[in-house]
Amino acid sequence: MAIPANPDTVEHLSNHPLLRTGDLDEARHRVGQKFCDHRLDFAKRHQDLAVRHNHAAGRHCSINYLHYGADVTIDPGMLDSFYLLQIPLCGQASVRHRGAEILADATTATVLNPDRDALMRWSADCRKLLLQIDRNYLETVARQLIGAELPGPIRFASRVDLLAPGGRRLRQMVCACVQAAEVGILFQGRLRGSDIRVEQDLARELLTRLPSNISHIIERADHGSVPPGVRAAMGFIHVNLSNPIQLTDIAEHAGMNVRTLQKGFRRAFGQSPMRVLRNARLDAAHYHLMAQRDTPDVTTVAFSNGFSHLGRFARDYKGRFGHSPSQTARRQYTP
Structure with missing residues (x-):
């Protein structure tokens, strides 16, 4: 009897390949084109890089599968224009953000806020699903939720407990989007009404499921009524x-x-x-x-x-x- 593959080591979004390389400079440049300029270096000497980056995008969001295949340090500074939810499938990543050091693994995700520096170290076996959401779009959805202007930048708590209801729900949604993209019904290049609805749902889930500096305003707006x-x-x-x-x-x-x-x-x-x-x-x-x-x-x-x-x-x-x-x-x- 064949042993089924570990779902955490499956290469997701393989029908949306963006990058396959063993070259550090190419990885830095090509990954940066989809996210932002950053420093990428080996965390240990004498390693071979094996980058696999798969990417499917709507207008305001993208879903990504990323694996470096080596111990690397990533210094993006401030993301500026987008939020990034990082969900480890296997392996570990150390993430320093907003004054905290977080050990991310299959039970702990992280959110990077666009106006704060970040520094990360990924283990060689670290594979992640990444949800990227445009900052302006998220702020628009937030204003719709609260029915008023925002008091300032939205900042999420950096650590996301994937075993808690909110984190578990977000992981399920991102995985469902990945599966939809893999079977050709989401983010296929020519945008459709379903893409619009999914992007809005993802933004709303982030805003309502994760603690942030506007959580109390959203709760007070009482849209759950x-x-x-x-x-x-x-x-x-x-x-x-x-x-x-x-x-x-x-x-x-x-x-x-x-x-x-x-x-x-x-x-x-x-x-x-x-x-x-x-x-x-x-x-x-x-x-x-x-x-x-x-x-x-x-x-x-x-x-x-x-x-x-x-x-x-x-x-x-x-x-x-x-x-x-x-x-x-x-x-x-x-x-």
Whole structure:
């Protein structure tokens, strides 16, 4: 009988290869292109480097598998533009950040904050999954959560207990994203509505599951008071942005009558369910027009996000964003 592979030593995201090298300078340069400039050195002499870096990215987040194959020290200084959640799969890493020295392993992850220096030492057998989230995007999601401006930079506690509920949930989410990317349904280059939702979910989970200097503000905002039926309705809306759903469909999925659903949305969001649906579709369309790599087709974007009437789509889009869909497209592709 064959012995199954240790899941902690499996090379994840192998269908998204970015770097294979034994050269220290190339590793420093190529890894730095996806993260930031940093110093990379051998922690012990007479070792052979065997870097494997796999990478799948959305617009605001990326998921990565990284293994150096040698004892190395990594000095990125301050990350500046992004947060980095590092989840060891095996091996160990010593992480110095925000005045603390953390020994990261399969039970302990770390978060690097962008405005504080970091210094790391990875063991030769250390393999990690890395979740990178754009700083500006995380701050935008945080403002949405608290319904107000932030008092200052968001700073997370550096140590993440992967055995505690919050850490365990984050690890599950990152692993689920990795699996989705591996089977071709997430972060495949051409961004889709599912990518948008996943990025938002990842940012929200970081903000609500991990202790930070705004945890008390998020808790005070009491977004957990949204009734379960309304939360179920919101989930149904986001899954069906491109489908021709009606108010009765939303109510049926939420297990509520139409009138109760309308009252619940008015209390929670100050809008009707159909207005929330329309705005979610407009936001997704705007995102696609901003994110496309090829020349965007406004008609395709409109239809793929649930709009069947182009004139009404253009009118509503301009009302929400202050300019037409075609103007958004031209801004993105003007040399």
